[in-house]
Amino acid sequence: MGAEESRHDLWAKRIHTWIGIVAGSVASVAAAYNFLPSFVRAAPGDIAAVVREQSGAPVSRAHVELLTSQNILLGTSETDRNGRYVKKDLQPGSYILKVRRGSLEPQVAMVSVASKETTDLELVLRSRSQAQAPTNPQAGSTSMAQGNAIRSALEDTGAAWIKSLGKAGR
Numbered sequence: 001m002g003a004e005e006s007r008h009d010l011w012a013k014r015i016h017t018w019i020g021i022v023a024g025s026v027a028s029v030a031a032a033y034n035f036l037p038s039f040v041r042a043a044p045g046d047i048a049a050v051v052r053e054q055s056g057a058p059v060s061r062a063h064v065e066l067l068t069s070q071n072i073l074l075g076t077s078e079t080d081r082n083g084r085y086v087k088k089d090l091q092p093g094s095y096i097l098k099v100r101r102g103s104l105e106p107q108v109a110m111v112s113v114a115s116k117e118t119t120d121l122e123l124v125l126r127s128r129s130q131a132q133a134p135t136n137p138q139a140g141s142t143s144m145a146q147g148n149a150i151r152s153a154l155e156d157t158g159a160a161w162i163k164s165l166g167k168a169g170r
Contacts (some may be wrong), residue, residue: 010166044089049121051083058083069094079100
């Protein structure tokens with residue numbers, strides 16, 4: 001009977017050893033999984049933009065929108081009194097920067113952000129040309145009224161189409 005107990009003890013030791021090895025391996029994999037995403041993920045980069053008028057003067061309080069390359073809004077801000085806009089800690093990739101201010105023409109720029117780098121950018125907002133503004137005030141209101149009528153007709157058509165889809169699905 002002593003020999004059987006020693007065989008039993010030997011098998012118990014082997015089983016406990018394998019359980020320890022498997023548990024240690026699982027723990028190592030779990031630790032590596034938690035560590036690797038932050039290690040593998042690229043370090044963030046920054047955008048530093050200066051917004052100026054065509055004359056070179058900085059444009060303060062210009063409205064800035066930052067979007068992903070898929071046109072998803074990440075945030076809005078304003079330039080400081082020196083026309084500067086800074087966005088830090090962006091994941092490397094492509095972004096869209098939209099800038100506008102009052103009577104100046106808005107600008108849109110594609111920006112590429114690299115890991116651990118600052119992308120410097122200068123945007124120039126030009127004055128809207130007088131040719132774009134209607135010289136006859138009534139002509140402007142007429143074209144605006146036409147635009148509103150077209151928009152309203154499109155909205156009505158879209159609403160009717162959506163309602164017909166709902167009825168067709170029943």
